[in-house]
Amino acid sequence: MRLPRRLEAALLTTYAVLALNACAVMDHSDTAAAALDKNASWTVLPIANRTETPQAGLRASAIAQSLLTSNGIQLTRYPDTGDEETLFDTAKPDANAKALAWARSQNVRYALTGTVTEWRYKVGVDGEPAVGLTFDVVDVASGKVVWSAAGSRTGWSRDALSGVAQKLEKSLLGALTK
Template sequence: MNTVNRWSRFTHWSMALAVSAALLAGCASIRQTPAPTLAANDAVAIAPIANFTETPAAGGSAAAIAANVLRANGLKDVRIAPVEGSGNAMFDTAQRDTGDRRLAWAREQHVKYVLAGAVEEWRYKVGVDGEPVAGLTFELVDVESGQVVWSAAGTRSGWSRSSLSSVAGSLIGGLLAPLRPTQPRS
């Protein structure tokens, strides 16, 4: 009888855990291509992130979070690329003619990769609950070839008591998780 009660409790906890995981998984969506092999000393520049939202400075916030995530992932040389003097993002992904300037700057700085991206959504939903929601896309460009070697897109929403920065940080952390340096073999 005691074994049956233990099994029953285990089954209830397992079911509760499975339901919780399913609910949390429904709050986020991430799609990405396979990541390239990175070394800890590869220099990565974060280009100004295009802001396609109505939230001021969402692109700057996303770039700052992305830089910190990449450093936490183990990359030692993560830089923030400069913004063009006119106030527009020099590397705004909406302006395809800036690709040559982005790569020229990165080559001058001896950067191996440039992380570009766009903020598609960065707000609190309208309504009683006011849930935070973030949506982003990223592209990792190999400076030498000019080719996109990795890309990712994702969205995440939180509960009404969540902050927008925590939801965005979680999303960016999930998106950039594959961009970790390989561990040297002993």
């Protein structure tokens, strides 16, 4: 027995939407982001790289800076010291404290920081790009996290890893720029 064409089309559309949604997982609070002052002084502090991919933290940081500035948030640029991330991010327990102290010295109100948890092409026939990120917005004066987000996204085999990362960051950070 064949299904009516309309029902068949509706089922195919539903399956396609479910399949596409399975490629991205995100968790963030839009209400907490709404309480943040978009006109305050912001900065993007180094993003930790917890992957095996060299300089993934620097790449994620560059995308975040671009997205925030293109959406009207004025950033105080964190100085490039050249040692934020070597080939692989080594454990630097005092790096966050130094970066936060720098932000305080610049009278920055909010600092975006985070962690790259995945940044690679998956092994296999198709080699899909996969990105995983967490972000925190820190109230610099108090040192408390006032907003956070986490997400992961995969792309198709023809997608660029940087494009998948940009889509994920745009989804995660979009709440901050509304």
